[in-house]
Amino acid sequence: MTDHTTTPPFDAADHLPDELIERIRARAARHDAENTFPHDDLDDLRSAGYLGILVPQDRGGAGLGVAEAAILQQRLAGASPATALAVNMHLVWTGVAKVLRDRGIDDLAFVQEGAAAGEVFAFGISEAGNDLVLFGSDTDAAPLPDGGYAFTGTKIFTSLSPAWTHLGLHGLDTSSPDGPRLVYAFVPRSAESEGTIEVRDDWDTLGMRATQSRTTVLSGAVAPADRVVRFVPPGPNPDPLVFGIFSVFEVLLASVYTGIARRALDVAVATAGARTSKKTGKTYAQDPDIRWHIADMALAYDALPPQIASLAADVDALADHGARWFSLLAGLKHRATATAKRVVDDAMLVAGGSSYFTRSELSRLYRDVLAGAFHPSDPESAHATLASAWLGPIES
Structure with missing residues (x-):
């Protein structure tokens, strides 16, 4: 997957080299078919120092921010969505540790030190x-x-x-x-x-x-x-730990599903260029309807990486959105997962009937992207959060 939607202040290939991405991509179908955990992916990621990307350098990590981790998770999800989603949960805790330390709370030092040493949270x-x-x-x-x-x-x-x-x-x-x-x-x-x-x-x-x-x-x-x-205390509150969990979870989750959308778009483009119409003798990349589908997919996808980059940068910069944080983060996650599903739906149409076979990568992406609606904030929760932010709470 080529990253051209943003210019990160680092080289993503330094943390996820092309050869590692391709090894992970080559295993994804097998682990899906066998319903097995990708121990081999985790071992490779651990060896590459990926478990410590959000750990500060003074504790043995790469010292990246949430914005950089978001780009990396999009790249990893393009190779294997399930591997990226699994690792996401570990990165949430290392991200929370970073969010707290950045705000003067160093209670999760053991998480940072453990992650740098290869522990899995x-x-x-x-x-x-x-x-x-x-x-x-x-x-x-x-x-x-x-x-x-x-x-x-x-x-x-x-x-x-x-x-x-x-x-x-x-x-x-x-x-x-x-x-x-x-x-x-x-x-x-x-x-x-x-x-x-x-x-x-x-x-x-x-x-x-x-x-x-x-x-x-x-x-x-x-x-x-x-x-x-x-x-x-139980109930909604602005505790730094709650904010840390919610912010990192929503940003990195949005990143995984945005990575799925990008991969589906790339596969659709490649498929359109490889299929030839019996009717016209030209590739489907020249078909007006297919071109419209690809353009519509790109219009939807292109909106996601800048939104993720912006909110992730705000988390890193200690921006103060006050009570708006929760609606902004819930909205980001919901838009990313809903948009990713729409993009994969269109990719299936572009690829045609072959995408319906389980051997098709798009078939797996289609099944994987469906999980996005079940993560917090789910569609109902996201809409309730946004409604309260704009209309105020429901009157008792």
């Missing part, structure tokens, strides 16, 4: 039926005498399930004398860990199969005191 926030997401939890967080917490509950969509070494999660502590509070912490995945962590082998999905985002059942799983990082 998974994202354990989603719970079945919990539409509060960051603002509530059905997982019980029980305080321990030494300051640690024992977590009991079920997390879903835990990407990187076969490979993570630390699970960043939240749970609700109802024992505090000051009232219920959400506890954010990291549970290690080691033989010495207290409690039990069951990772179910239940990821058999329509698309994004290689993410292996399995269900994780926690039964008294212990986060040590030095891995309990934040206490936050």
Whole structure:
């Protein structure tokens, strides 16, 4: 995938070389067909230092910003959407660590140091039926005498399930004398860990199969005191950790689906140039209807990278959008995922019936892009957030 929509202040190939991208692309179909986790991709990315791209140089990382990581994630998603989405969840935590440190809060130094050393951090926030997401939890967080917490509950969509070494999660502590509070912490995945962590082998999905985002059942799983990082009141609030999670998650998620859109556009262009019409004797690249479809795809896609670059740069620059941050970020994610689906739909039409076969890359992109609507902020949540931002809350 050629990046010509923006001029980054770095060379993306320094972090994702062409030969690495092509190796990952060559494996993507196999991992999708076999419903297997791309351990080989993760090993290559770890060797390339990719797990530490958002870690500052003084802690062994590349020292990139969220804006640069967003460009890299678009590039990686063009090779393998599922690999990019899985790694995204690790990058969210390293991005949160950066957002906090940039704002004078260095509570996640261990995340940065661990990522630079090759540790893998998974994202354990989603719970079945919990539409509060960051603002509530059905997982019980029980305080321990030494300051640690024992977590009991079920997390879903835990990407990187076969490979993570630390699970960043939240749970609700109802024992505090000051009232219920959400506890954010990291549970290690080691033989010495207290409690039990069951990772179910239940990821058999329509698309994004290689993410292996399995269900994780926690039964008294212990986060040590030095891995309990934040206490936050339930409900919407501007806590820096909540902002860090929401901002990095939405920007990098938008980046993955924008990368899918770009790849679908590239494949459609190549296919149009390779197919010849029996009717005219010319390639479909000369067909007026096909040209209209390609132009419409490009018009939609071209709007996405600048939006991502702008908001990501604002996160890096500590811009103050106040209460507008959440609507801006939710809107970015929604536009990216909805637009990517529209672009892939048109790419299927351009490619014709061959794209309907599972051997077609577009067939896989079509299935992968459908997952975009299920990530927070989903379409309903995004519209509710934007409606409140412009119209105010619903009157009681």
